[in-house]
Amino acid sequence: MADTIEVERYELFEDQRYQFNFDRRQFMKVFGGGIALIVPLTNVLAQTAQRQGEAGRGFNRELPKEIGAWIHIDEDGSITVYTGKVEMGQNIRTSLTQAVAEELHVPVSSIRLVMGDTDVSPFDAGTFGSRTTPTMAPQLRKAAVAARETLIALAAQQWQVEPSAVRIVDARFVNHDSTKSLTISDLAKGLKLVKTIPGDVKTTPAKEWTIAGQSTPKVDGRDFVTGRHKYTSDVRRDGMLFGKVVRPSAFNATLASSDPVKETPGVQVLKDGDFIGVAAQDQPTAGQVADEINPQWKAADQPGNAQLVDYLRKNATASEGAGRPVGSIADGLAAADKKLEQTYTIAYIAHAPLEPRAAVAEWVDNKLTVWTGTQRPFGVRQELAEAFHLSEEKVRVIVPDTGSGYGGKHTGECAIEAARLALATKKPVKVVWTREEEFTWAYFRPAGVIDVKSGVKNDGIITAWEFHNYNSGPSGIEGSYAIPNQNVQFHPSKSPLRQGSYRGLAATANHFARETHIDEIAVLLSMDPLELRLKNLKDERMRAVLDAAASRFGWGKQKLSAGHGVGIACGFEKGGYVATCAEVSVGSPGGKVKLERVVASFECGAIVNPKHLENQVEGAVVMAIGGALFEAIEFNNGAILNARFSRYRVPRFSDVPSIEVVLLDRKDLPSAGAGETPIVGLAPAVGNAIFAATKTRLRSLPLVPRGVIL
Amino acid sequence: MFHPFPNNCCLVLQSFQKLWEDSEVSNISALNVNGKKLPVDVDAQTSLLMVLRNNLNLTGTKYGCGEAQCGACTVLIDGQPTRSCVTNVGRVADKQITTIEGLEKDGQLHPLQDAFLKADALQCGYCTSGMIVTGVALLDKNPKPTREDIVTHMNGNVCRCGTYLRIIAAIQMAAEQKGVRNG
Numbered sequence: 026m027a028d029t030i031e032v033e034r035y036e037l038f039e040d041q042r043y044q045f046n047f048d049r050r051q052f053m054k055v056f057g058g059g060i061a062l063i064v065p066l067t068n069v070l071a072q073t074a075q076r077q078g079e080a081g082r083g084f085n086r087e088l089p090k091e092i093g094a095w096i097h098i099d100e101d102g103s104i105t106v107y108t109g110k111v112e113m114g115q116n117i118r119t120s121l122t123q124a125v126a127e128e129l130h131v132p133v134s135s136i137r138l139v140m141g142d143t144d145v146s147p148f149d150a151g152t153f154g155s156r157t158t159p160t161m162a163p164q165l166r167k168a169a170v171a172a173r174e175t176l177i178a179l180a181a182q183q184w185q186v187e188p189s190a191v192r193i194v195d196a197r198f199v200n201h202d203s204t205k206s207l208t209i210s211d212l213a214k215g216l217k218l219v220k221t222i223p224g225d226v227k228t229t230p231a232k233e234w235t236i237a238g239q240s241t242p243k244v245d246g247r248d249f250v251t252g253r254h255k256y257t258s259d260v261r262r263d264g265m266l267f268g269k270v271v272r273p274s275a276f277n278a279t280l281a282s283s284d285p286v287k288e289t290p291g292v293q294v295l296k297d298g299d300f301i302g303v304a305a306q307d308q309p310t311a312g313q314v315a316d317e318i319n320p321q322w323k324a325a326d327q328p329g330n331a332q333l334v335d336y337l338r339k340n341a342t343a344s345e346g347a348g349r350p351v352g353s354i355a356d357g358l359a360a361a362d363k364k365l366e367q368t369y370t371i372a373y374i375a376h377a378p379l380e381p382r383a384a385v386a387e388w389v390d391n392k393l394t395v396w397t398g399t400q401r402p403f404g405v406r407q408e409l410a411e412a413f414h415l416s417e418e419k420v421r422v423i424v425p426d427t428g429s430g431y432g433g434k435h436t437g438e439c440a441i442e443a444a445r446l447a448l449a450t451k452k453p454v455k456v457v458w459t460r461e462e463e464f465t466w467a468y469f470r471p472a473g474v475i476d477v478k479s480g481v482k483n484d485g486i487i488t489a490w491e492f493h494n495y496n497s498g499p500s501g502i503e504g505s506y507a508i509p510n511q512n513v514q515f516h517p518s519k520s521p522l523r524q525g526s527y528r529g530l531a532a533t534a535n536h537f538a539r540e541t542h543i544d545e546i547a548v549l550l551s552m553d554p555l556e557l558r559l560k561n562l563k564d565e566r567m568r569a570v571l572d573a574a575a576s577r578f579g580w581g582k583q584k585l586s587a588g589h590g591v592g593i594a595c596g597f598e599k600g601g602y603v604a605t606c607a608e609v610s611v612g613s614p615g616g617k618v619k620l621e622r623v624v625a626s627f628e629c630g631a632i633v634n635p636k637h638l639e640n641q642v643e644g645a646v647v648m649a650i651g652g653a654l655f656e657a658i659e660f661n662n663g664a665i666l667n668a669r670f671s672r673y674r675v676p677r678f679s680d681v682p683s684i685e686v687v688l689l690d691r692k693d694l695p696s697a698g699a700g701e702t703p704i705v706g707l708a709p710a711v712g713n714a715i716f717a718a719t720k721t722r723l724r725s726l727p728l729v730p731r732g733v734i735l
Numbered sequence: 736m737f738h739p740f741p742n743n744c745c746l747v748l749q750s751f752q753k754l755w756e757d758s759e760v761s762n763i764s765a766l767n768v769n770g771k772k773l774p775v776d777v778d779a780q781t782s783l784l785m786v787l788r789n790n791l792n793l794t795g796t797k798y799g800c801g802e803a804q805c806g807a808c809t810v811l812i813d814g815q816p817t818r819s820c821v822t823n824v825g826r827v828a829d830k831q832i833t834t835i836e837g838l839e840k841d842g843q844l845h846p847l848q849d850a851f852l853k854a855d856a857l858q859c860g861y862c863t864s865g866m867i868v869t870g871v872a873l874l875d876k877n878p879k880p881t882r883e884d885i886v887t888h889m890n891g892n893v894c895r896c897g898t899y900l901r902i903i904a905a906i907q908m909a910a911e912q913k914g915v916r917n918g
Contacts, residue, residue, distance in 0.1 A: 250844065
């Protein structure tokens with residue numbers, strides 16, 4: 026390791042072109058001078074790079090083909106971290122800064138993160154799947170360790186001492202008796218040093234963290250509470266026009282005919298196939314002209330909510346995704362004392378990020394730059410490059426910190442629309458989707474149908490488990506129960522609506538079906554549902570979150586008022602464990618369901634930022650309330666019928682119960698992502714609590730779309 | 736609805752009505768925003784939200800739904816929390832408009848802005864301007880709100896990230912601080 030962090034100066038040759046993911050000249054422009062620490066995407070590549078480096082072939086040879094992240098220490102001492110991840114409320118700008126500050130031994134405030142800018146950030150598949158904390162944070166830690174060691178080596182070289190004699194005190198490098206000190210700028214000045222990080226850099230273990238593990242406040246929080254932060258929809262360019270797209274009457278509709286558009290001064294209308302867009306100098310004019318166009322569309326008949334369950338079953342394909350059957354369901358059922366078979370359904374729901382999709386596009390000398398709030402800046406760059414037949418170097422996507430996504434902003438529709446209008450008008454164009462457009466033309470969390478068949482012995486040992494999920498997806502489908510005979514299958518289907526990622530993906534659907542079914546088995550056996558779970562769980566981490574939630578909640582010890590009921594559920598997904606207890610009250614008469622209290626315990630390895638983690642868990646619980654109780658997309662014949670906040674209810678202040686979050690900090694385990702998994706436990710816990718209160722079993726999400734048990 | 740005129744008359748009537756509407760329409764030449772008189776040149780029917788964001792570049796006020804359902808666009812009109820997305824600019828030309836940008840005084844955050852940071856009462860931050868402005872209106876009217884007062888007053892504002900409990904805590908925190916200050 027020492028060899029590869031040895032101070033070297035590299036010549037930069039212009040005659041070779043390396044696949045740097047971003048243009049090498051651009052890298053040099055951004056890099057300028059100072060020190061760059063480059064993290065290869067994989068350890069294998071890192072080792073290759075290390076060997077090449079050791080062979081003394083210099084900078085060009087050492088550059089890895091795929092880069093995960095890089096840190097730049099400029100000659101003025103400023104520290105900039107480049108990552109392709111994006112910030113949309115999950116607070117990774119803060120947590121990643123903490124990781125770098127920790128290893129570099131500098132304050133959080135001295136580090137700036139450049140995120141999601143395809144010209145300067147290394148390639149990244151996207152910010153989803155709770156991957157930032159387990160993958161990006163360790164990469165940046167390694168780069169920061171290498172940066173620290175490089176600076177120490179530079180100081181040691183200047184003072185002609187061993188690197189071990191150099192210490193870092195308050196972001197200054199000092200010698201053994203503190204008689205000499207150098208700033209980062211002193212050390213980086215005049216350098217042009219590019220280093221690749223080897224794969225085996227030792228980073229600080231969680232037990233020794235001093236900056237990570239603390240509740241560092243949101244690094245740029247002040248910009249948000251003052252309204253200064255610029256989201257995509259706030260970006261403004263000189264000469265910018267406002268764009269508006271004329272939407273079809275239904276999904277999959279094509280243009281039948283349209284009257285000639287009357288000329289309006291200063292307004293341009295672009296017709297291209299089935300696309301009609303308007304660009305005007307002000308937003309109201311663009312909207313008015315687009316409204317007046319009103320063409321004829323034609324579309325085939327399409328199914329609605331009423332046909333959904335049949336449609337998903339009928340169009341299902343062979344199983345894929347989940348594991349092979351274990352044991353024999355027939356044997357498991359034969360060994361059982363009791364059997365149970367039930368079906369659960371899950372509605373389409375919308376992400377409804379408060380900032381709808383937005384994009385500002387600008388063409389300069391055949392190069393396209395688009396500001397847009399997406400979770401996949403490089404994916405959107407590719408979409409744009411394909412749409413406009415450009416090479417990817419000719420497209421730059423910049424993602425300002427975004428007004429949330431929850432898995433709903435993976436695609437680049439709005440970016441393409443803005444770029445189309447900008448190309449036609451030769452001016453920068455901003456397109457901001459209306460709420461109705463966001464509800465209609467984005468995509469939804471998949472609906473699903475899940476069949477579960479089980480067998481159980483009278484002592485509570487589950488002997489057979491057959492689980493078929495149609496359409497909603499395989500995430501979290503396996504479950505943690507140690508059941509000897511299992512057949513768990515995911516069957517993709519055709520979806521009447523455009524569907525895609527969502528916080529937790531199908532884990533919410535699969536946990537709802539599984540954890541409701543477990544509760545039904547407990548009822549069948551007249552056994553406490555917590556006891557039944559513990560009888561069938563071997564995973565110690567799952568048992569620990571269940572114990573933590575049950576103990577805080579006072580499970581089994583409460584004296585409940587009339588009409589109240591409690592429920593419990595647990596789950597595992599994306600490296601995190603959650604257990605959720607809920608208390609509901611059901612009004613009599615009327616059957617009005619009210620969520621009274623929630624306890625959620627969560628364990629995701631070593632905690633990086635306790636306050637932000639608690640905030641994420643709370644937020645996941647609140648978001649889950651919507652999907653559990655009342656959120657559902659109503660649709661028919663290619664149209665969304667409730668595409669507004671006045672018709673599509675999302676959780677509000679008055680829906681939020683008392684929420685207690687119990688965090689288990691496992692410093693001995695690597696940190697996992699936390700934005701998604703805490704969402705999965707709420708729906709089954711609430712459904713089970715409603716059953717406890719009313720003896721009515723609800724097997725469809727949302728449980729009470731009209732707020733009452735009918 | 737019964738209409739006494741044949742179709743062609745109806746058209747005449749419509750265009751007349753349009754004219755009549757147009758004659759009502761005037762241009763607005765200035766707005767009082769955050770204590771300053773700012774020149775604008777906009778149709779009186781334009782929404783205040785668009786004028787703030789597009790003409791005055793005060794982008795702290797956000798578009799969220801366009802139908803007064805989410806509160807992201809909330810501003811104060813003579814101290815009253817108002818949904819700027821459904822407010823025509825003509826109706827507020829002679830009134831005092833306060834936006835999120837107007838709450839910080841001489842580099843000093845409003846106690847509620849400060850409390851939002853301390854309580855970590857945001858994630859993506861897109862609802863934050865509207866939440867703070869709505870909360871400021873509450874504290875001005877009711878310096879010691881109960882939890883129930885807060886829920887009732889704030890219920891028209893959506894935080895999709897689900898930081899409601901932290902927002903309640905922030906408003907309570909600011910109320911206590913203001914109480915201390917005033918005391």
